[in-house]
Amino acid sequence: MDLNLMIEKISNHYNEKLPFVVYSLPQSGSISVLLQKNDSLNTIENLGGNGFVFAPFEYKGFSYFIDENDSEKHQFDFKSEAIESISVAVSEDISEQNTYIKLLSKTIETIKGSRANKIVISRFQNFQLKDFSIEKLIIQLFSKNPTAFRYIWYHPKTGLWCGATPETLVQIENKSFKTMALAGTQPFTNQEPVIWGVKEEYEQQLVTDAIINSLQRVTSVLKVSKTYTHRAGSLLHLRTDISGVLRTGEATLAKIAKALHPTPAVCGSPQQFAQQFIIENEGYDREFYTGFLGPILDDGNTASLMVNLRCMKIDDNQARIFVGGGITLASQPQEEYEETKNKLQTMLQVLQPML
């Protein structure tokens, strides 16, 4: 279908308050669309079927789901480029900054006095939109960040969500799977070689170790790549690829997602301790930020589940952008705050003409 017609169709669907999802896999020149024909809120537990799943950070064993069987399905080509863009200036609220820095200091103190190695702390920042339209959002989102998984999800009960995430939770095809340990952040400056500090290497190694540990029970072969620098728009991360073969019979997509989510890239280590600390101390509900999402096909035998990072929720004329970072004993609160400011830019670049 023609691009303009497709965008118009999605926009009409949104105006009628009907659920839809628009997404593109990393490095793909094609965009997929599912337009649900009714407004029911579907959930699935077993991650089977064909459609698109959307799960919150506090995963209770079920995900929201747009089912292909209830939807019109479309695919269209779209060219995106890794455009170098100028940062969007952000005005700071000093009291919000101080509150966040206090929370970061408390987190470091907690890590000092406990068996926790890492806790991922996050915050949100609201931005007023002057000129929002779903058409602009689609064009802006999909013309940038070609290496990210980009999506717009809408359901009248969950609201409008949009993101460009660099992180795969798990990709499955037949019995093969791929995942990654992604952590450690610095701004992209186009300078070689990229130097990483011990703090970032340690923080990322914790993620790799936890993923390997969680997967051992459900996999028969496990391959771990060297750790390398991955560019995500204006940011760089440390990344290790982990791939292998799933154990026949036992390893369902739901089991793997449950074993991996939430990884120490978005929660911490040990997982339960970190999650409890986050829920009790962050002071807001992450909702779908740091949850997982993505298409599942072939009754769950093929899937690309991503971690919901670099994302925002748009409500009327306000965008709420979610950002966080891994805190360890070596963290400096002010630097961690600056890192979250840099992470805001991924979504601010998308919103730029609407601010």
Ligand SMILES: C=C(O[C@H]1C=CC=C(C(=O)O)[C@@H]1O)C(=O)O
């Ligand atoms: C929690 C986020 O990023 C995670 C993924 C990559 C690097 C991270 C870091 O350096 O702290 C975080 O673990 C976020 O972008 O909100």
